[in-house]
Amino acid sequence: MFELWTEKYRPKKLDEVYGQQNTVKRLRAFVSKGSIPNLMFAGMQGTGKTTTALCLVNELFGDKFNFVELNASDERGIETVRIKIKDFARTQPIGKAEFKIILLDEADALTKDAQQALRRTMENYSGTCRFILDCNYSSKLIEPIQSRCVIFRFKPVAKNDVEECVKKIAEKEQLKIDDGAIEQIFGECGGDLRRATNILQACASIDKEISEETVLEVIGKAKSGDIEELLKFALTGKFLESRKKLYNLMIERGVSPDALLKQIYSQIFKLEIEDDEKVRVIKLLADYEFRIVEGSNPLIQVEAFLASLKK
Ligand SMILES: Nc1ncnc2c1ncn2[C@@H]1O[C@H](COP(=O)(O)OP(=O)(O)OP(=O)(O)O)[C@@H](O)[C@H]1O
Ligand SMILES: [Mg+2]
Known part of the structure; x- marks a missing residue:
């Protein structure tokens, strides 16, 4: 059966x-008291807010009877707050629980009207109901809601944690994964563990032995050595060779022209060329990148960029 590893x-x-050690520690204190205030979890995607x-909820109640999860961005209007939240909030909690919990995912997608309604609901049912509001940016929620919540900030997951997580899943799935692969996964996910897990699963569908190559294939990136070679050809006026390299990367590796420009950007400073030269390359790169964003054909632009590199 196919199952998402996330x-x-x-x-x-x-x-x-x-x-998220700090957050977890503070939340544990609430669990030991058996009660929580209204909470807001703010931070970038895939860092563990919903999780x-x-x-x-699991540690407080042990079951899900007094819990409901709603996604604000599915139905972002005021009606959701009015009907769904109110219906759930106004009935008494089941069993021994003293309150119910509503998890509102992507709360920053609510319109301002819906946020006003939510604020009143939070007040009216404060006796029987607690809210956990998940969002990317706490500042997108109106001030009165912010002030009714204890705010927790979720950080991008640090490298050693991403590494540990990836290694643990690899072990359970009986995969072999090398350090280069882990390095690439971390570089690509930028602290988003959902993305890291998804990349790992995609790699595993290609091969049980995961190398840097496997990851680069999955994320559609070129090896840094290839990028270096491409630039060297272009800088020394070997345009046809650099063009051949470009086509190789695109056809054999599935790297897109705009992804390639981004990779070139991240690598310019590692090149062994004079500083003035680096400045010149960056300026050119910026011009061509701009044209792609404006809607020009990316392949033609990348070729023109390579052609313009020779002094
Ligand atoms: N801190 C974490 N610890 C362990 N696993 C995590 C963590 N963060 C993310 N994950 C993994 O990524 C998946 C998605 O995480 P989660 O839904 O909690 O992200 P989120 O912060 O709510 O993101 P979004 O802002 O997109 O809703 C989880 O199912 C889990 O596999
Ligand atoms: Mg979430």
């Missing part, structure tokens, strides 16, 4: 959440 390996307990909220 679901399969989603932590069930606060202990299993990677990174942590689910773990918290």
Whole structure:
């Protein structure tokens, strides 16, 4: 059966959440008291906001009877808040629980009107209901909602945590993964563990032994050595050779022209050329990148960029 690893390996307990040590520690204090205030989890995607909220509910209640999860961006109007949230909030909690919990994912997608309605609902049902609001930016929520919540900031997951997580999944899935591969996964995910997990799963569908090559294939990037060679050809006026290299990278490796420009950008400073030369290349790169963004044909632009590199 096909299963998404982000679901399969989603932590069930606060202990299993990677990174976010401070947040987890403070949340544990609430768990030991058996009660929580309204919470706001703010931070970039894939850093464990929804996961942590689910773990918290699990540790507080042990079941899901007094819990509902809504996604604000699916139905971003005021009606969602009015109907769904109110319906759930106004009935008494089931069993021994003292309150219910509503997890509102992507709360920053709510319109201002819906946020006003939400604010009133939070006040009206404060006796029986707690909210956990997940969002990317806390500043997108109106001030009165912010002030009704304890705010937790979720950081991009640090390198050693991404590494540990990737290694653990690899072990459970009986994969072999080398350090170069892990390095590439981290570079690509930028602290987003959902992305890291998805890349790993995509790699595993290609090969049980995962190398840097496998990852580069999955994320559609060229090896740094290839980029260096491409630039060297172009800088020394060997345009046809650099063009051949470009086509190789695109056809054999599936690297897109605009992804290539971004990679070139990140590598210019590692090149062994004079500083003035680097400045010149960056300026050219910026021109061509701009044209691509404006809608010009990316392939023609990348070729023109390579052609313009020779002094
Ligand atoms: N801190 C973490 N510890 C362990 N796994 C994580 C962590 N963050 C993300 N993951 C993995 O990524 C998946 C998605 O995480 P989650 O849904 O919690 O992200 P999110 O922060 O809510 O993102 P979004 O802003 O997109 O809603 C999880 O199922 C899990 O596999
Ligand atoms: Mg989420």
